[in-house]
Amino acid sequence: MGTNDSSAQTGASTLQKILTVVVLLIAIGAVVYVKRMNKESGSAVVPAPEASNSRANATPPASPDIAPLSKDVPPTKSGLPRLVDVGAGQCIPCKLMAPILEDLRRECADKLEVEFIDVWKDPDAGEGYGVQTIPTQIFYDATGQERFRHQGFLGKEDILAKWEELGVDVGGSAQATPAFSRWEPAQPDTRPKDQVCYLCDGDINAKTRTILNTPGGDVLFCSTHCYLITHASLTDPEKSHEKASTTDWATGALHPVTASTYLYGMDSQGRPTVRAFADSAAATAEQQNFGGNILNWRAFERKELSTRCAFCDRPVYPEDASVVHVDGGIQTWACCVMCGLGVVARTGSDIDLEAKDALTGEALRVVTYEGHVAVLEPSTMVAWAGATKDAAGKISSTGCFKQAFFATDEHLRQWVEQHPTATGQRVTIRQALEAKLKLTPEQISKACKIGECTPKQ
Numbered sequence: 001m002g003t004n005d006s007s008a009q010t011g012a013s014t015l016q017k018i019l020t021v022v023v024l025l026i027a028i029g030a031v032v033y034v035k036r037m038n039k040e041s042g043s044a045v046v047p048a049p050e051a052s053n054s055r056a057n058a059t060p061p062a063s064p065d066i067a068p069l070s071k072d073v074p075p076t077k078s079g080l081p082r083l084v085d086v087g088a089g090q091c092i093p094c095k096l097m098a099p100i101l102e103d104l105r106r107e108c109a110d111k112l113e114v115e116f117i118d119v120w121k122d123p124d125a126g127e128g129y130g131v132q133t134i135p136t137q138i139f140y141d142a143t144g145q146e147r148f149r150h151q152g153f154l155g156k157e158d159i160l161a162k163w164e165e166l167g168v169d170v171g172g173s174a175q176a177t178p179a180f181s182r183w184e185p186a187q188p189d190t191r192p193k194d195q196v197c198y199l200c201d202g203d204i205n206a207k208t209r210t211i212l213n214t215p216g217g218d219v220l221f222c223s224t225h226c227y228l229i230t231h232a233s234l235t236d237p238e239k240s241h242e243k244a245s246t247t248d249w250a251t252g253a254l255h256p257v258t259a260s261t262y263l264y265g266m267d268s269q270g271r272p273t274v275r276a277f278a279d280s281a282a283a284t285a286e287q288q289n290f291g292g293n294i295l296n297w298r299a300f301e302r303k304e305l306s307t308r309c310a311f312c313d314r315p316v317y318p319e320d321a322s323v324v325h326v327d328g329g330i331q332t333w334a335c336c337v338m339c340g341l342g343v344v345a346r347t348g349s350d351i352d353l354e355a356k357d358a359l360t361g362e363a364l365r366v367v368t369y370e371g372h373v374a375v376l377e378p379s380t381m382v383a384w385a386g387a388t389k390d391a392a393g394k395i396s397s398t399g400c401f402k403q404a405f406f407a408t409d410e411h412l413r414q415w416v417e418q419h420p421t422a423t424g425q426r427v428t429i430r431q432a433l434e435a436k437l438k439l440t441p442e443q444i445s446k447a448c449k450i451g452e453c454t455p456k457q
């Protein structure tokens, strides 16, 4: 310590660290800059090439989706519809689009020509397309006529859906998969009503049964956890605790939740186990055998309410929840996969969502960019939107416990077979995200009270 050698080393490594930090800051700065640009214009501005852009500059597009018609562009050589993505190898949204273009080349090989033009490397190649910002995607039909253009990032399913809307068959997985739904249960739920949890539809365990007394009668829950989720969903939750009772683990009798003592433990999955007692001495006795911590109502309630869904604000156990990284950084939770997509709508930020296949438990990932699906891992991922349909055809969500993602359509079908009372429909991840993005700020702010997460009436 303190020798010249080591201080020289320290100096060198400090310099290295500073350089690393500087390089990182430059990289972050570049990303932030590009993202700002994107937030404003939907994409980065192309450095104007001299001659070709004069006409484009004179007649700016009226909206991001309508641009000057590009003339002088040769029709497709192959006689196929053609997608041209004008971008640059180093622009962030362009980089995100590269694997999408690759997928489209492979999946639509015989039906679509896919071309990428790097205008930073080769400004001449972009001439004639009338592009003002990158990336821009231009859709040409088989006759070479431009049918649509879009500025900014565009996901694979968005692209395939646009071709479909234009009436141009380019194949591709999203178009090839038929709709799948079930609106009548394959088997009715024959369980007695007093043995079914109001919130999660799970069986009620006699040792943890919890009851909320309402003007319309008693509402039954499988546990204090399901009661507290419902409490958080009430428009006026203030008085609800006074009307809630839970089962004394020792005697089986009901006891007010606020006057109970809770033995709070953990199972092998890290999921809380909760035993309630009317008598704190009984809780201590149980603790001798079972372990765990003894909490009064206030401490128990705070613990239960500490982790919330970033979309609907319901309390969740992290072990049950999907992990959501917002804007590539802050980690939060979603009580179900659909709520995970809802975080895009609620925060206006992009997300990286970690979910699980509801059939196999395998890891799934959804990344959004500018509100579009950018990455699906695996790319065959689909969603089951648990819902009911009334006589008028109006579709209503059956709530967070009935939503699921799957790695493949085959997994979804197997899961639906295994859940004969499930009703709803298969949707693509893009459709699920779009449904969330259609919600008004008012609907989003009340997400746990109305719509998606409304407890059944």
Ligand SMILES: [Zn+2]
Binding pocket: 197, 198, 199, 200, 201, 202, 221, 222, 223, 226
């Ligand atoms: Zn329940």
Ligand SMILES: [Zn+2]
Binding pocket: 309, 310, 311, 312, 313, 314, 334, 335, 336, 339, 400, 453
């Ligand atoms: Zn939620």
